[in-house]
Amino acid sequence: MKVTEHIATAKNLLISFEILPPLKGKTIDSIYEKLNPLMEFQPAFINVTYHRSEQIFKEKKDGTFEKIEVRKRPGTVGICAAIMTHYKVDAVPHLICGGFSKQETENALIDLNFLGIDNVLVLRGDAGKNESAFVPEPDGHRYALDLLKQTVNLNNGIYLEEDIIDGYKTNFCIGVAGYPEKHFESPNMTTDLQYLKMKVDAGADYITTQMFFDNQKFYDFVKACRDLGITVPIIPGLKPLTSKKQLSTLPRTFHVDIPTELSNEIMKCKTDSDVEKVGEEWLYHQSVELKKFGAPVLHYYTLGKQHVIENVVRRLM
Ligand code: FAD
Secondary structure, three states: OOHHHHHHHOOOOEEEEEEOOOOEOEOOHHHHHHHHHHHHHOOOEEEEOOOOOEEEEEEOOOOOEEEEEEOOOOOHHHHHHHHHHHHOOEEEEEEEOOOOOHHHHHHHHHHHHHOOOOEEEEEOOOOOOOOOOOOOOOOOOOOHHHHHHHHHHHHOOOOOOOOOOOOOOOOOEEEEEEOOOOOOOOOOHHHHHHHHHHHHHOOOOEEEEEEOOOHHHHHHHHHHHHHOOOOOOEEEEEOOOOOOOHHHHHHHHHOOOOOHHHHHHHHHOOOHHHHHHHHHHHHHHHHHHHHHHOOOEEEEEOOOOHHHHHHHHHHHO
16 A cells, blocks of 8 residues: 555554665564564554665785675665565665666666555665765666656656557655755755755655654744645654764764754763663654644654664554
8 A cells, every 4th residue: 555545544643664674694584573563553654775885995815905886785675575475564665866777776666566565765865985975877867856757757657668658557656855954965945845846746745754853843844845835745754862972973964953952961861771761752752742733654763772662652652
């Protein structure tokens, strides 16, 4: 079932989770171990992130270095298919522009369709580890908008090979990313929102947001979207703060602010277990308020201390 169908038919607030594929060398059981405790909350869907290859320098026997491509977390599509079979829960694979040619994108979408996966979250992806800015593949997409358009084309039976006539029309429900605190490369919020509107006008069915710790930022974002004529569902992305270190790593990695009240409370903590308690309370109150606000789904990023999310969702239900 599509994300938008879940939202349209929901009687109560929906919960969803986002997981990462395991590091290469681990089995699908590591995913089940992570997901088993979350199933009591009957998530409407589970997102699985996509991780492109990285270039690393490996030392050779003669002391020189060679540059090699390594994909540390492969398996997004396979994991989605496994989740759907194992739990009978919808899975939402993330698909990115980075590292993909248009042909590879088309083939990936065909694989998803053959597997019965009718949801996809389309993203640009970030710059590679050794790059200062995002570089598309020579025959790839520069922006999520272009990847979205290719997916919409496939939904209309338009394939890259122009001689395919009467091509099968896929039926993907397409999500895109939104940033309540602005995407870090955007010159300002207005410009960022205009690009978001372009993604929606081109066929995006819903928006999932970057994490935020101040609900007001989400409320303002939703209002700005609505004022601009963006009417699709907007799903808030949520994550608990669970260590002091994250006071600097989260803003650096995700370009989000930590509210003063929260950072002050965390600075007072003596141990990371104290931080977890503060982070849990904060996330719980964020969730309660977002539920009251009428958010269609609460989407939890499970990376890190998953038990904190379990505690929050259990209290919320
Ligand atoms: P875009 O929408 O392409 O925007 C990128 C930047 O370009 C923005 O500054 C935007 O304002 C600007 N822009 C957009 N369109 C245009 C245009 N036509 N002309 C000029 N400028 C434009 N990354 C991963 O690698 N794997 C994942 O699984 C993953 N999952 C994510 C899930 C969510 C919910 C979110 C919020 C992010 C996720 N990311 C993931 C991170 C994401 O790839 C990065 O934030 C990336 O930097 C931007 O992706 P985007 O899809 O928002 O890009």
